[in-house]
Amino acid sequence: MKIEFTLNNEFKSINVDPAQRLLDLLREDFGLTSVKEGCGEGECGACIVLMDGRAVNSCLIPAGNIIGKSIVTLEGFRKTARYKMIEKCFLDAGSVQCGFCTPGFVMATESLLNENPHPTDEEIKAGLSGNLCRCTGYNMIIDGVKLAAKRGNGLW
Amino acid sequence: MKESISKPIQRVDGPAKISGEARYIGDMHFENRLYAKTLRSTRAKARILSVKKPPLPRNYFIVGKDDVPGVNRMRTVVSDHPIFAEDTVEYIGQPILLVVGPEREKIYDIITKIKVEYEDLPALFTLEDAEKNSEVFTDYHYEKGEPQRAFGEAATIVEDEFRTGYQEHVYLEPQGMTAEFRDDTMFVYGSMQCPFYAEGALTEALGWPAERIRVIQTVTGGAFGGKEEFPSLTACQVAVAALKTGRPVTMIYDRDEDIICSTKRHPSIVRYKAALNRNQDIVALEIDVLLDAGAYNGLSPVVLQRSMFSATGVYNFPHLKVRGRNFMTNNVPSGAYRGFGAPQTIFGTEMMLHNIALKLGIDPLEYKMRHALKRGDPTCTGGKIRDIVKLPEIVKRVTQMSGYHDKRKNGQKYHGIGISLFLHGCGFTGNGEQTIGSKIILKKEGEKVILKVSSTEMGQGAETVLRKIVAYTVDIPFENVIYESVDTGKVPDSGPTVASRTTMIVGGLLQQAGLELKDRWHEADKIEVTRTYRHPDYIDWNNDTFQGDAYPTYSWGANVAEVEIDPVTYEIDVKKISAVYDVGLPIDETALRGQMQGGIVQGIGWATIEVMKTDEGRLIQKNLTDYKVPTSMDVPEVECDFINNPYEFGPFGAKCAGELPFVGSPPAVAAAVSNALGVPIRSIPITPEMLMEMDSDEN
Ligand code: FES
Numbered sequence: 131m132k133i134e135f136t137l138n139n140e141f142k143s144i145n146v147d148p149a150q151r152l153l154d155l156l157r158e159d160f161g162l163t164s165v166k167e168g169c170g171e172g173e174c175g176a177c178i179v180l181m182d183g184r185a186v187n188s189c190l191i192p193a194g195n196i197i198g199k200s201i202v203t204l205e206g207f208r209k210t211a212r213y214k215m216i217e218k219c220f221l222d223a224g225s226v227q228c229g230f231c232t233p234g235f236v237m238a239t240e241s242l243l244n245e246n247p248h249p250t251d252e253e254i255k256a257g258l259s260g261n262l263c264r265c266t267g268y269n270m271i272i273d274g275v276k277l278a279a280k281r282g283n284g285l286w
Numbered sequence: 287m288k289e290s291i292s293k294p295i296q297r298v299d300g301p302a303k304i305s306g307e308a309r310y311i312g313d314m315h316f317e318n319r320l321y322a323k324t325l326r327s328t329r330a331k332a333r334i335l336s337v338k339k340p341p342l343p344r345n346y347f348i349v350g351k352d353d354v355p356g357v358n359r360m361r362t363v364v365s366d367h368p369i370f371a372e373d374t375v376e377y378i379g380q381p382i383l384l385v386v387g388p389e390r391e392k393i394y395d396i397i398t399k400i401k402v403e404y405e406d407l408p409a410l411f412t413l414e415d416a417e418k419n420s421e422v423f424t425d426y427h428y429e430k431g432e433p434q435r436a437f438g439e440a441a442t443i444v445e446d447e448f449r450t451g452y453q454e455h456v457y458l459e460p461q462g463m464t465a466e467f468r469d470d471t472m473f474v475y476g477s478m479q480c481p482f483y484a485e486g487a488l489t490e491a492l493g494w495p496a497e498r499i500r501v502i503q504t505v506t507g508g509a510f511g512g513k514e515e516f517p518s519l520t521a522c523q524v525a526v527a528a529l530k531t532g533r534p535v536t537m538i539y540d541r542d543e544d545i546i547c548s549t550k551r552h553p554s555i556v557r558y559k560a561a562l563n564r565n566q567d568i569v570a571l572e573i574d575v576l577l578d579a580g581a582y583n584g585l586s587p588v589v590l591q592r593s594m595f596s597a598t599g600v601y602n603f604p605h606l607k608v609r610g611r612n613f614m615t616n617n618v619p620s621g622a623y624r625g626f627g628a629p630q631t632i633f634g635t636e637m638m639l640h641n642i643a644l645k646l647g648i649d650p651l652e653y654k655m656r657h658a659l660k661r662g663d664p665t666c667t668g669g670k671i672r673d674i675v676k677l678p679e680i681v682k683r684v685t686q687m688s689g690y691h692d693k694r695k696n697g698q699k700y701h702g703i704g705i706s707l708f709l710h711g712c713g714f715t716g717n718g719e720q721t722i723g724s725k726i727i728l729k730k731e732g733e734k735v736i737l738k739v740s741s742t743e744m745g746q747g748a749e750t751v752l753r754k755i756v757a758y759t760v761d762i763p764f765e766n767v768i769y770e771s772v773d774t775g776k777v778p779d780s781g782p783t784v785a786s787r788t789t790m791i792v793g794g795l796l797q798q799a800g801l802e803l804k805d806r807w808h809e810a811d812k813i814e815v816t817r818t819y820r821h822p823d824y825i826d827w828n829n830d831t832f833q834g835d836a837y838p839t840y841s842w843g844a845n846v847a848e849v850e851i852d853p854v855t856y857e858i859d860v861k862k863i864s865a866v867y868d869v870g871l872p873i874d875e876t877a878l879r880g881q882m883q884g885g886i887v888q889g890i891g892w893a894t895i896e897v898m899k900t901d902e903g904r905l906i907q908k909n910l911t912d913y914k915v916p917t918s919m920d921v922p923e924v925e926c927d928f929i930n931n932p933y934e935f936g937p938f939g940a941k942c943a944g945e946l947p948f949v950g951s952p953p954a955v956a957a958a959v960s961n962a963l964g965v966p967i968r969s970i971p972i973t974p975e976m977l978m979e980m981d982s983d984e985n
């Protein structure tokens with residue numbers, strides 16, 4: 131089946147099985163390996179991408195559902211000033227350990243701050259609740275997001 | 287004077303991980319590669335009568351026991367796990383064979399068409415059954431003083447029993463491995479902690495010398511012990527497949543498969559019998575440790591040793607009798623997991639003291655401190671506590687930080703506060719360090735220094751910390767220290783990345799070599815300095831009698847947990863953890879804080895929501911929907927502080943750190959729950975159902 135969509139701001143038209151997972155489409159057909167598979171069942175958030183600006187788990191989305199949509203992965207997002215801010219703040223706050231969860235957290239942070247540029251602690255926790263991290267215990271990721279919201283005033 | 291080494295620097299692997307450019311094994315490309323998937327036993331114990339294979343399409347292969355050119359056993363402490371099952375299967379999930387081919391869908395299809403005919407055999411599923419049937423893999427004993435006499439003279443004897451459950455590592459990156467046979471050499475790439483363990487296992491499975499094997503660690507997405515011995519198994523499997531097919535073979539588990547077949551924390555029963563004198567002090571203790579090793583013993587004997595040598599916690603009980611047994615069951619094998627047997631016994635011992643104190647009407651902290659180890663005291667195995675013990679300072683700081691005493695006085699039902707005291711033996715247990723004899727190399731090339739070790743970065747910050755130790759020692763900029771990629775063809779064997787040993791042992795060797803390099807800096811443009819580990823002379827250990835210093839030194843800590851219990855659902859809400867540690871000296875405060883925060887939360891998970899049970903050898907929680915780990919919504923406020931107590935033989939005074947926080951949080955949470963409801967806690971995970979039942983009994 132022919133599918134047309136925008137990927138990291140470029141128009142794409144490809145022939146794929148509409149039942150194929152968006153996760154596999156991105157990783158295998160487009161080589162976008164920032165998108166990770168941690169569980170394949172919507173529990174971990176390692177596969178988060180933005181679909182029309184909202185965070186979605188790409189392991190749960192069939193390719194057939196992205197027709198006409200805009201998909202942004204970290205490969206696209208990392209060119210932006212917002213990304214630079216998140217990167218700096220994650221580094222300063224010690225938000226990264228093994229890093230396998232990190233791309234998902236970066237995308238979840240973008241989605242959270244996009245909707246709510248000045249979240250409270252509770253709102254940050256809720257905004258990240260779809261992402262699992264086994265290394266950090268979350269507090270240092272939450273600190274990274276707080277820092278990004280503060281320093282990035284005006285970016286979101 | 288330079289700034290303190292503890293002052294944080296930016297972690298080196300941070301930027302590539304944040305931008306998504308870091309390449310884990312699943313992100314790597316191999317020309318012409320095939321994929322592999324495992325056919326697993328569906329029976330807990332059975333004889334394999336036949337395996338009926340469908341006709342295979344071109345380029346598809348079945349790889350099994352007959353393809354292993356060397357020994358069909360995975361090499362580890364006890365090399366009893368077959369690489370591929372032979373005549374019998376001993377647990378559900380045991381690998382029987384691989385189906386290998388270019389397309390994953392077709393592989394799945396072939397797997398479903400393979401028919402294995404079994405004849406079921408009687409199996410054992412619980413520790414109790416295994417104990418009744420005396421299915422013992424390992425049985426260890428040690429004693430201190432004259433326990434028999436002390437029990438004879440006791441004023442009171444108290445008995446108690448504690449249980450702990452399974453825990454799944456849930457490293458976010460599942461297990462993954464690729465093997466490629468070229469230039470007469472087997473190259474194995476993968477997510478792992480211990481490339482030289484894998485290399486050793488491959489020499490036996492292939493029957494080749496180590497020179498023909500290269501094991502290369504790829505960026506590793508978390509491990510926690512789960513990538514200590516287990517990757518040796520998958521490494522051997524993909525290598526055999528690559529040899530048979532002549533093409534690179536990749537095997538990456540999906541989460542469900544990973545949970546079903548990978549090792550887990552040992553479920554335990556720990557029994558205590560305490561002899562109290564007239565002052566109510568414990569003068570003698572009998573401890574009986576039972577671990578469920580699962581179907582194969584593997585690494586479990588050393589887990590059992592640490593469990594037994596940690597069993598007296600931070601306390602000095604004059605007379606001791608300790609027994610430990612690993613039992614064989616037809617459950618998935620248990621293995622290494624952060625803490626390595628210590629969390630089970632530290633939990634038991636902390637709660638045993640807590641329960642006795644409550645019964646006697648004494649404050650648990652006061653009662654615990656009456657038994658606390660002091661400098662010069664004998665260890666449980668008759669070694670010696672040689673270094674300054676800062677436990678009193680630790681306790682003072684943590685009680686102040688948390689307001690422990692006031693909050694305890696003003697307690698209300700459903701609100702609880704509890705304290706744990708704990709230690710962790712640094713480095714390998716017993717003479718492990720001596721046997722391994724870690725080697726490291728520092729190589730000066732112009733202005734740069736190349737650091738060659740087999741210590742792997744798995745998220746804990748090893749690369750940053752070890753580079754920092756070298757930069758500070760040689761006194762060169764951090765950027766001038768190059769970390770050689772961990773490839774068994776390029777680096778010496780500085781031991782596995784386990785047992786919280788990397789900073790203290792490997793970092794210590796690097797510091798020694800760095801000092802020499804600094805002295806000789808102007809001698810030449812190229813200088814190579816090597817070091818091999820030797821135990822400090824004072825350490826004396828007998829591995830047959832378990833007498834002497836089981837560890838060169840210890841790290842210490844105390845946690846205060848505050849919890850709220852929902853009066854209707856009985857769910858536990860951990861509000862705050864206050865934590866104080868003595869890890870010698872922090873090499874990098876941010877990296878260290880990361881270890882503490884993460885370890886505390888993993889420990890809370892084990893103590894509360896991480897329920898994993900088996901039903902006749904079948905895991906009930908077999909995916910992340912059923913097996914819950916903490917999310918951002920579950921984490922408490924964590925306040926964490928360090929008391930410096932530099933260790934003479936550690937780099938810049940550093941001791942061990944990575945496992946310590948895991949050991950500490952579970953008993954603190956259990957003590958707080960006990961305080962909130964006024965009930966004793968004797969098993970973890972502490973579930974709402976358990977609390978509801980105890981509370982209604984109480985009422
Ligand atoms: S891989 Fe999609 S949520 Fe875990």
Ligand code: FES
Pocket residue numbers: 225226227228229230231232262263264265266458507508745
């Ligand atoms: S940093 Fe390892 S899972 Fe989050």
